[in-house]
Amino acid sequence: MKKFLSIPAILLMGLISCNSGTGNETSSDSTSTSTDTLHSAMKMEADVSLPAVPADAKVFFENLKDGQTVSSPLKVEMGVTNFSIDTAGAIKPNSGHFHILIDAGDSISSGVVVPKDSTHLHFGNAQKEATIELTPGMHKLALQVADGAHRSYGSKLATSINVNVKK
Ligand SMILES: [Cu+2]
Structure with missing residues (x-):
């Protein structure tokens, strides 16, 4: 999901220049109001990883x-x-x-x-x-x-x- 994450991350960094030096996607949590959709999608992807598949499934x-x-x-x-x-x-x-x-x-x-x-x-x-x-x-x-x-x-x-x- 790296490719997916990189697009909103770049947009956020462009909009909020003070955040561009961190390089840390999780640090931008409280900075945006205009990119809610992108942000929530990114947050979900980042916070909840795909559960593992049991070997016998x-x-x-x-x-x-x-x-x-x-x-x-x-x-x-x-x-x-x-x-x-x-x-x-x-x-x-x-x-x-x-x-x-x-x-x-x-x-x-x-x-x-x-x-x-x-x-x-x-x-x-x-x-x-x-x-x-x-x-x-x-x-x-x-x-x-x-x-x-x-x-x-x-x-x-x-x-x-x-x-x-x-x-
Ligand atoms: Cu489905």
Whole structure:
């Protein structure tokens, strides 16, 4: 997250010249009123680090196998062992929520916030089941668990399969 932090840090230093000599991101806490959004995002990133992934945690599709022929709409059952599925919001150890990536790779790099669009579906109400629409043909589906702030736990808490959607 160094790249993410450096942008607001540079902006803050430009706005508040008296703070530019410290080089310490945490020292700028009480100096800004005009960059609240950037500041709170930076503070969250800086204060709460991504919880560690337990070694025995595992993500899987409960009802689908790699290479399976399916029809659309497709019911997807999301499974995980040794990890809790919770609502988005609070950041807790051993806890997170599911995402389905549709033709969007096998996983999202650890610590990166999962995008929110038609190919990155969030299940922030702790859902473990979803019904998705797919066009006919081959599609890659990936399951990715992320923390309460949608920061990916990386490939350790992801899995992917290819399915063949019939007409
Ligand atoms: Cu999310």
